[in-house]
Amino acid sequence: MSASRIAVFRxxxxxxxxxxxxxxxxxxxxxxxxxRSHGARRQQDGIDxxxxxxxxxxxxxxxxKKPKEQKEPMPSAKLLFRALRxxxxxxxxxxxxxxxxxxxLFRQSPEELVLAIxxxxxVAGVSVYAVYAYFNYFESEQFTRFPPEIAKSxxxxxxxxxxxxxxxxxxxYYKIALEQxxxxxxxxxxxxxMGVKIQLAAWLESIGSYQNSIDxxxxxxxxxxxxVDVMEKSVRDGLVDNAGRxxxxxxxxxxxxxxxxxxxxxxxxxxxxxxxxxxxxxAVGISVKLGELYADEHVLxxxxxxxxxxxxxxxxxxxxxxxxxxxxxxxxxxxxTPEQIGGALEALGNHYESKSQHYLSAPLFLQAVxxxxxNSCHTAVLMNNLAISLAQQPVExxxxxxxxxxxxxxxxxxxxxxxxxxxxxxxxxxxLHAQEASQKVKGEDRTEECDEACAxxxxxxGDIAAMTGExxxxxxxxxxxxxxxxxxxxxxGTIQAQEGLKRVTAASPMKSL
Numbered sequence: 042m043s044a045s046r047i048a049v050f051r052x053x054x055x056x057x058x059x060x061x062x063x064x065x066x067x068x069x070x071x072x073x074x075x076x077r078s079h080g081a082r083r084q085q086d087g088i089d090x091x092x093x094x095x096x097x098x099x100x101x102x103x104x105x106k107k108p109k110e111q112k113e114p115m116p117s118a119k120l121l122f123r124a125l126r127x128x129x130x131x132x133x134x135x136x137x138x139x140x141x142x143x144x145x146l147f148r149q150s151p152e153e154l155v156l157a158i159x160x161x162x163x164v165a166g167v168s169v170y171a172v173y174a175y176f177n178y179f180e181s182e183q184f185t186r187f188p189p190e191i192a193k194s195x196x197x198x199x200x201x202x203x204x205x206x207x208x209x210x211x212x213x214y215y216k217i218a219l220e221q222x223x224x225x226x227x228x229x230x231x232x233x234x235m236g237v238k239i240q241l242a243a244w245l246e247s248i249g250s251y252q253n254s255i256d257x258x259x260x261x262x263x264x265x266x267x268x269v270d271v272m273e274k275s276v277r278d279g280l281v282d283n284a285g286r287x288x289x290x291x292x293x294x295x296x297x298x299x300x301x302x303x304x305x306x307x308x309x310x311x312x313x314x315x316x317x318x319x320x321x322x323x324a325v326g327i328s329v330k331l332g333e334l335y336a337d338e339h340v341l342x343x344x345x346x347x348x349x350x351x352x353x354x355x356x357x358x359x360x361x362x363x364x365x366x367x368x369x370x371x372x373x374x375x376x377x378t379p380e381q382i383g384g385a386l387e388a389l390g391n392h393y394e395s396k397s398q399h400y401l402s403a404p405l406f407l408q409a410v411x412x413x414x415x416n417s418c419h420t421a422v423l424m425n426n427l428a429i430s431l432a433q434q435p436v437e438x439x440x441x442x443x444x445x446x447x448x449x450x451x452x453x454x455x456x457x458x459x460x461x462x463x464x465x466x467x468x469x470x471x472x473l474h475a476q477e478a479s480q481k482v483k484g485e486d487r488t489e490e491c492d493e494a495c496a497x498x499x500x501x502x503g504d505i506a507a508m509t510g511e512x513x514x515x516x517x518x519x520x521x522x523x524x525x526x527x528x529x530x531x532x533x534g535t536i537q538a539q540e541g542l543k544r545v546t547a548a549s550p551m552k553s554l
Contacts, residue, residue, distance in 0.1 A: 186233055187222075187233060188221075188225055190221055191218055191221045191222060191225065194214045194217045194218040194221060195214070195218050195237070197210070197214040198211050198214035198215045198218060201214065202244050208248055211244065215237070215241045215244075218237060219234075219237060219238070219241075222234050222237065229264065230264075230265070230268055230316065230320050232319070235261065235323060238257060238261050239258075239261070239327075241257055242254045242257040242258045242261075242330075245257065246334070249339070251334060251337060251339050251340050252340070254334060255331065255334050255335070255340070258327050258330060258331050258334070259331065261327055262324055262327045262328060262331065265320050265321070265323060265324040265327070266324060268317075268320055269317055269320060269321050269324070272313055272316075272317050273317075275287075275313075281313055283370070283371055284312060284371050284372070285312030285313045285314035285315065285370060285371060285372050285373070286312055286313065287313075309372070311372075312371070312372045314370040314371065314372055314373040314374075315372045315373055315374050317373075318373055318374050318375075318376065319374075321356065321360065322376070322377050322381075324356070325353045325356055325357055325377065325381075325385060326381075328349045328350070328352050328353040328356075329349070329350065329353045329384065329385050329388045331345075331346075331349040332346045332347070332349040332350035332353070332388055332389075332392060333346070333388065334346075335349065336392060336395065343392075343395075343396065346392055347392055350385075350388050350389040350392050351389065353385045353388070353389070354385050354386060354389050354405075357377060357382050357385050360376055361376065361382075364376060379412040379413070379414075380412070380413065380414065382412055383408070383409040383410075383412035383413050383423075384409075386405045386406075386408050386409040386412070387405070387406065387409045387423060387426070389405050390402040390403075390405035390406045390409065390426065390430070391426070393405065394426070394429070394430060397433075399429075399430040399431075399433045399434040399435075400434050400435065402426075402430045403427060403430040403431055403434055406423055406426045406427040406430055407427055409423050410423045410424060410427060415478075416481075416482055416486050417482065417486065418479065418482055418486070418487065418488050418490035418491040418494060419490060420478050421475045421476075421478040421479040421482075421490075421491065421494035421495070421498070422475075422490065422494050422497075424471050424472070424474050424475035424478060424498075425471075425472065425475045425494060425497050425498055425501060427471045428468045428469075428471035428472040428475065428498075428501050428505075429468070429501060431464050431465075431467045431468040431471065432464065432465060432468035432501070432504065432505055432508065434464055436459070436460065436461050436464070462509075465505055465508055465509055468501070468505050469502065469505045472498050472501040472502050472505060473498075473502070475494060475495075475497075475498040475501075476495055476498040476499065476502075478494075479491040479492070479494040479495040479498065480495060489529065492525070492529045492531070493529065493531050493534065495525060496522050496525045496526045496529065496531055496534040496538075497522075497534060499518050499519075499521045499522035499525065499538070500518070500519065500522040500534060500537055500538045500541060502518045503515045503516075503517075503518035503519040503522060503538065503541050503542075503545070504541060506518060507541070507544070507545050507548075512545055512548075515541070515545045516542060516545055516546070519538045519539075519541045519542040519545065520538075520542065522534060522537075522538035523535055523538045523539060523542070526538060
């Protein structure tokens with residue numbers, strides 16, 4: 042055995058006694074063991090047992106078996122609700138905007154406070170606009186009247202048409218929307234479905250695809266004419282009664298009131314006569330639009346334009362005559378408004394005027410003026426068109442030449458054609474009426490069209506004065522037109538009046554010679 046040395050220390054202050062055992066060996070290091078009491082030994086034994094347990098656990102985990110992670114206890118629902126309520130409260134935000142808080146914040150950092158207020162106002166404005174745009178666009182009546190799937194396709198079509206232009210995607214979703222309308226069994230002659238097709242044609246025109254726009258409107262016009270023809274044939278065959286319903290169609294009973302309740306008044310369903318009026322009116326408008334497209338400089342199909350415009354005017358007049366002779370049918374409703382009828386007449390008059398057939402355009406403009414409202418700027422435009430047609434109308438039109446040559450009864454007096462002076466006097470009168478009408482319109486009805494019509498009327502008066510040989514009067518009117526056109530930034534009026542003034546100025550020295 043190795044030698045050992047034992048040192049015993051017995052302090053005099055009553056402190057716990059320690060015994061240091063030092064063993065000196067060639068293979069072991071010195072170890073000091075405190076000498077404890079019986080209770081301390083038991084406590085030390087418990088600590089050693091815990092250390093052994095932890096060591097065994099560590100060895101087992103190091104061997105590849107990971108201990109299961111203990112999940113943290115979930116907070117109670119009451120604590121979650123309280124935290125959520127505190128996070129959503131605006132009390133700190135409102136307290137920051139009190140007078141005393143704002144003053145203190147402004148003293149500490151004025152630039153940051155102003156920037157924060159600007160950013161806060163900007164965020165509030167964007168939020169308000171987003172809510173407004175959502176309810177004004179996505180939840181507007183133009184979409185909510187369709188089923189959700191069709192409304193979704195239409196929103197995408199309009200988005201790729203107006204907001205993020207993409208012709209391929211817009212056309213794709215327009216086609217999908219129309220296919221969905223057909224699959225859902227929607228009436229192809231309802232305002233909703235016809236409106237989608239008209240919107241598609243307008244979009245095609247806006248991107249310069251004029252021929253495709255014409256094709257869409259031609260197909261819609263053809264279907265509308267077919268519906269009107271079939272409905273009129275059914276009336277002649279006795280398949281439609283006086284109430285505008287099919288003879289063998291079942292009558293839908295009216296809903297009865299519940300006990301103690303009242304029946305809500307529902308709108309009367311549209312009968313066949315009312316549907317005919319609506320579809321025929323749409324067909325007239327489509328035909329007028331086709332006339333304008335055919336006459337466009339990108340298409341230039343004058344004959345086709347004349348055919349569509351003539352059909353529109355003839356249809357309007359025939360329907361008016363039918364109602365005067367046969368009377369208005371039950372539930373048929375009103376025909377086109379005077380402004381709509383005047384628009385069809387004006388379109389045909391513009392077509393004849395573009396072909397220098399003023400003897401045909403003048404009567405149409407005259408009828409349009411009689412149908413136009415008195416307190417309207419467009420009435421002055423119609424009067425200007427009538428004045429131009431009368432001023433440029435020949436003394437003897439081609440129709441009058443044929444009638445004169447076809448007279449077979451000798452000695453029969455034919456109607457005297459108006460003289461050139463009479464036509465110019467009528468043109469001057471209508472130009473003055475146009476000037477007065479444009480100045481008479483006041484208030485909300487007055488638009489920039491009134492000022493433009495007044496400038497055109499002054500230019501027309503200058504042209505008429507030049508035709509009658511009143512050179513000074515013509516110069517004065519042209520100068521007034523130039524001044525007014527420049528004042529309202531009406532460039533076409535300025536150019537036309539300047540050309541007229543140059544023409545009169547160049548012709549006056551020659552006359553003096």
